[in-house]
Amino acid sequence: MKRILFVCTGNTCRSPMAEAMLRSLAQKRGLALEVRSAGVSTVDGLPVSAHAQTALLRRDIKHNNGSTALENGSVTWADLILTMTAGHKRNLLQRFPGAVDKTYTLLEFVNRDEELLQQIAELESLYTDWQMKQALGGQLTSAERARLLELEGGIPSFDIADPFGGPLHVYEQSADEIEKALIKLLDRLQR
Structure with missing residues (x-):
């Protein structure tokens, strides 16, 4: 079973949406994956943004986990680490250089x-x-x-724009972009 870790800044918007959406999409395809998310600049237990929750609920997806700070255990656990921006990727690799062969931005990984x-x-x-x-x-x-x-x-740019603090339609745009990339990711994983 493949273990995938999504990483963004605060783990309250993009990476939790990616985590929840991938879990749902993989389940619909019958693909067994373990999925987690974390933030490069957060503390454990912050709630997922209300707009991120709404964007997920509009897709009939629930995500009840709070934020998780990026740490060595998650990096070691993951077979594949997908960040939301190149800056997140650089931050992660500065802290965990041993993860270089399994860390990509999400959009970079699905671009062939x-x-x-x-x-x-x-x-x-x-x-x-x-x-x-x-x-x-x-x-x-x-x-x-x-x-x-x-x-x-x-x-x-292989960055997924940060919707933090924006109106709901900005979160929806972010969720749409993430979802399109996740469909490509699943296609790639199923080859």
């Missing part, structure tokens, strides 16, 4: 454009080099900096 995925891997490698050089008091070369900027400009 191999050339684009190679560019993302190159960009992430440049970010890692940059962080290492900064830690040691160094800098990127001008060629590395130029390539980083070129890659950043050419790669589409």
Whole structure:
């Protein structure tokens, strides 16, 4: 049974919606999955946003869990970690570098454009080099900096916008985007 962890900021909007929707969609397909969610910047026990709950209820899905702070146990538990943004992914990998081979943004994971995925891997490698050089008091070369900027400009955003604090229709848009990605995820898992 595959274990999937969704990660966002506060674990009160996007990742709980993704968790609950994936659990429901997988059950409808008869696919056995274990699904959890967590936040990179939260505490345990905060309630799921009222608008996120409403967006789920409109899909006949309930989610009663409170927020969970991202910790090593969840990262170790997961076979696949899917973040809502590239920033969440970077935050997670800075804290848990051993999770690099199983961590993606949700939209990155369901995108199967191999050339684009190679560019993302190159960009992430440049970010890692940059962080290492900064830690040691160094800098990127001008060629590395130029390539980083070129890659950043050419790669589409794989972020799911944060609906936090917005009106219900913004949560619905977020839920729609997540749901479309989850259908692609299930298609990929069932191949």
